[in-house]
Amino acid sequence: MEKFDVVIIGSGPGGYIAAIRSGQLGLKTALVEKEKELGGTCLNIGCIPSKALLTSSDHFMFAKKEAAKHGIVIDGVHVDLGKMQQRKDKVVKTFTGGVRALMKTNKVTTFEGLGTITAPGKVSVKSSDGQTQELETKNIVIATGSAAVELPFAKFDGKTIVSSTEALCFTEPPKKLLVIGAGAIGLELGSVWNRLGSEVTMLEFLPRIAVGFDLELSNLLQRLLTAQGIIFHLETKVSAVKIDNGRATATATKDGKEMKFDADKVLVSVGRRPFSEGVGAEKIGVELDEKRRIKVDKHFRTNIEGIYAIGDVIAGPMLAHKAEDEGIACVEIIAGKSGHVNYDAIAGIIYTNPELAGVGLTEDQAKDKGIDVRIGRFPFRANSRALCNEDVDGMVKFVADAKTDRILGAHILQHAASELIAEAVSVIEFGGSSEDIGRTCHSHPTLSEAVREAALNVEKRALHIMNR
Amino acid sequence: MSIEVKIPAVGESITSGVVSVWHKKSGDFVNAGDALFTLETDKVSTEIVAEKAGLLETKAGEGQEVKIGEVVAIIDDSKAPSEEKKTEEPLEKKKEPEAEKKPREEKEKKEPPKKEKPLSPAVRRIVEEEHLESGKISGTGKDGRLIKGDVLTAVQERKSVGETANFPSPAAEDRQTQPETGRFTRKKMSPLRRKIAAQLVMSQQTTATLTTFNECDMSAVQELRAKSQEAFTKKNGIKLGLMSFFIKAAVEALKAVPVVNGRIEEDDFIQNNFYDIGVAVGTERGLVVPIVRDADKKSFAELELDIAGYAVKAREGKLKLEDLQGGTFTISNGGVYGSLLSTPILNPPQNGILGMHKIMPRPVAVDGKVEVRPMMYLALSYDHRAIDGKEAVTFLIKVKECIEEPKKLPLDF
Numbered sequence: 001m002e003k004f005d006v007v008i009i010g011s012g013p014g015g016y017i018a019a020i021r022s023g024q025l026g027l028k029t030a031l032v033e034k035e036k037e038l039g040g041t042c043l044n045i046g047c048i049p050s051k052a053l054l055t056s057s058d059h060f061m062f063a064k065k066e067a068a069k070h071g072i073v074i075d076g077v078h079v080d081l082g083k084m085q086q087r088k089d090k091v092v093k094t095f096t097g098g099v100r101a102l103m104k105t106n107k108v109t110t111f112e113g114l115g116t117i118t119a120p121g122k123v124s125v126k127s128s129d130g131q132t133q134e135l136e137t138k139n140i141v142i143a144t145g146s147a148a149v150e151l152p153f154a155k156f157d158g159k160t161i162v163s164s165t166e167a168l169c170f171t172e173p174p175k176k177l178l179v180i181g182a183g184a185i186g187l188e189l190g191s192v193w194n195r196l197g198s199e200v201t202m203l204e205f206l207p208r209i210a211v212g213f214d215l216e217l218s219n220l221l222q223r224l225l226t227a228q229g230i231i232f233h234l235e236t237k238v239s240a241v242k243i244d245n246g247r248a249t250a251t252a253t254k255d256g257k258e259m260k261f262d263a264d265k266v267l268v269s270v271g272r273r274p275f276s277e278g279v280g281a282e283k284i285g286v287e288l289d290e291k292r293r294i295k296v297d298k299h300f301r302t303n304i305e306g307i308y309a310i311g312d313v314i315a316g317p318m319l320a321h322k323a324e325d326e327g328i329a330c331v332e333i334i335a336g337k338s339g340h341v342n343y344d345a346i347a348g349i350i351y352t353n354p355e356l357a358g359v360g361l362t363e364d365q366a367k368d369k370g371i372d373v374r375i376g377r378f379p380f381r382a383n384s385r386a387l388c389n390e391d392v393d394g395m396v397k398f399v400a401d402a403k404t405d406r407i408l409g410a411h412i413l414q415h416a417a418s419e420l421i422a423e424a425v426s427v428i429e430f431g432g433s434s435e436d437i438g439r440t441c442h443s444h445p446t447l448s449e450a451v452r453e454a455a456l457n458v459e460k461r462a463l464h465i466m467n468r
Numbered sequence: 469m470s471i472e473v474k475i476p477a478v479g480e481s482i483t484s485g486v487v488s489v490w491h492k493k494s495g496d497f498v499n500a501g502d503a504l505f506t507l508e509t510d511k512v513s514t515e516i517v518a519e520k521a522g523l524l525e526t527k528a529g530e531g532q533e534v535k536i537g538e539v540v541a542i543i544d545d546s547k548a549p550s551e552e553k554k555t556e557e558p559l560e561k562k563k564e565p566e567a568e569k570k571p572r573e574e575k576e577k578k579e580p581p582k583k584e585k586p587l588s589p590a591v592r593r594i595v596e597e598e599h600l601e602s603g604k605i606s607g608t609g610k611d612g613r614l615i616k617g618d619v620l621t622a623v624q625e626r627k628s629v630g631e632t633a634n635f636p637s638p639a640a641e642d643r644q645t646q647p648e649t650g651r652f653t654r655k656k657m658s659p660l661r662r663k664i665a666a667q668l669v670m671s672q673q674t675t676a677t678l679t680t681f682n683e684c685d686m687s688a689v690q691e692l693r694a695k696s697q698e699a700f701t702k703k704n705g706i707k708l709g710l711m712s713f714f715i716k717a718a719v720e721a722l723k724a725v726p727v728v729n730g731r732i733e734e735d736d737f738i739q740n741n742f743y744d745i746g747v748a749v750g751t752e753r754g755l756v757v758p759i760v761r762d763a764d765k766k767s768f769a770e771l772e773l774d775i776a777g778y779a780v781k782a783r784e785g786k787l788k789l790e791d792l793q794g795g796t797f798t799i800s801n802g803g804v805y806g807s808l809l810s811t812p813i814l815n816p817p818q819n820g821i822l823g824m825h826k827i828m829p830r831p832v833a834v835d836g837k838v839e840v841r842p843m844m845y846l847a848l849s850y851d852h853r854a855i856d857g858k859e860a861v862t863f864l865i866k867v868k869e870c871i872e873e874p875k876k877l878p879l880d881f
Binding site: 401403404405406429430431432433435436438439440 | 617
């Protein structure tokens, strides 16, 4: 029986990053993955393939609609979806192969098979060919992630009613795509298929899209996506989805009136649930909370000694980078160091065009907490680089404490918002103020100047707009 | 290339000083190690030496107040000494005794200039505009860094303290309007004087000072000194003074009543288990209190040598900051100026200060008869927060007994 210091169950970004860090710290580490490829949801059926398709379809949109504005004439622009999907698969393969190589360089032993905790310090790995291996370890890290939530009246059938996994692999754009749930996943995949020719209708139970993000910017994003052709129905409650002859009809109520939506495909993207079963945790007494997430303390310890949990399977936003940081902190703690995750400095991003990125408190969240805030805004219309790029949609918005000027939140809507938000994240991590960004020299001409301008606008001294 | 001569960080909490005297003039060629000027700060005055050889160009005048880090001169090391200077330099070099030069160099090696902590842009702006000492503000940011809110709070706190302390005074208005007529003259207090003023007020405001008195008969000590003086002087090259007796007596008393040799720090009482005794020395700049280290382990001769060394350094303005820091108890001798009785002020965070006074022949009752004896009044000021009256009185009686019967002291001569 092989003996390890740490056995990590699940090789998603939380698990594999934890494995690398664990290897770096000199711990004898094993990584158990039930799928053939490493990388979990994020690399195989989540963040990475969706970004590959989003970029490809965005390029298509540029060729089709934007290029002419730049004086580039492209005739007969069309999509070869097969090739687009092949490229996506290649990106995924390159990445998962890279992760496997990283395991080797960091001396992490990988096991293919379903990992089950049979007792504290004991993990049994059952591979697809039915063979079982027993691992003995001082510490176990549960990093089993999450799975798509299924609606009881619209169970996944893998063909017509699908989750994000299948929606990444359509071989042709559905004529009509119905998306239930206008969160990050629904908005991104809705965007992809809208760009590639589908008629996309999005149904959202709440009166807004992109819950969790700043309302002002979410509303702005909704307007821009509507202009791109996506149809939104908010405050719309879906009650049934019927399949007839391969086509779906959804029944929903909006303002007390019943509505019918027919579609070739229905993407259910109403959220994800922690994948806490199957790993044997509950059987040996690991406590779960009311949402069936594994309960951990600040040091990622479950109630059973030597068993830790990180990522989507515990509380907090279901984000790859949150899982990664928890993975690092968790194994550092196991190695006797002081791992720490700052949950106030974790950004969330929706990769639509424009992208919506946010970190920290939204204006409404701050007000709900009774914090006196000052807001700084700056539209990309007034930014030189955005103008050169012909990419003027969106704005930067800061939420700062009125007394101390500390940045509590930053929100960006822009084609490159996912990259621009990083500056705000760093400053928030260091407890910085809007003035700190305002007094930092930003290169010209860049989109990042808009970040500085919005920060300056907190104290009503932005340079390229009227300060109101 | 030119090098900037900056005001070095000479010690904690010192932010500015005064260039009191330039030892070299603008246009002089200086050698590395040459004393350039004397920097007088609120704690100590030091000589600043040239780091490199070259042509000196001064940027600050004598008497000018300068901040730590401020450039006060430039040394152009591309310039060679001019012909006539060349012949002069070696002579000057010889003038400086080796012994004096060495410790200075050693000291420089020991204390590289302290690096300022990096500040965020907003914090830096407020620290500069509000003249804050960033090192004194506690940071709540990542790893204790200062964030804007911290310095804004510091500004706020300072304002609220200032508002209660600064009543609008008519005197302040007069200052602006009244011309100097010769009936009075106004001049800026020296940094040392200002520091002393602030320190004394702080002491009175933050401690619960009380003074207890006693008197002692000096006959025994005087006899002993007279008897041993010749041999002692011959052996040690220094006179046997009064001070060594009182330091030893104080050490004995501190051992008997340890609470006096301690200090209060927030909610804790800290007991010092060493005996670093401050001896107040008057100088023309003001009172300074150099510290005699580990007084319990030193012989009478060593104590006398220490005190004499400090007295010379104090007169010449050569005391270093480390000579003045970290005492556990202080002895002040107002008797040298003729004081018969006084209530010394505590030197926080110390808990006690012993006041010596003038020796006066006075009639006292000895064994029921009136005799004239050389008498000295003793005073012990103590922080009543930490020390009870009984302990303070016991301490002072112990000192008295040791002086009246010096054989109770560890006499080693």
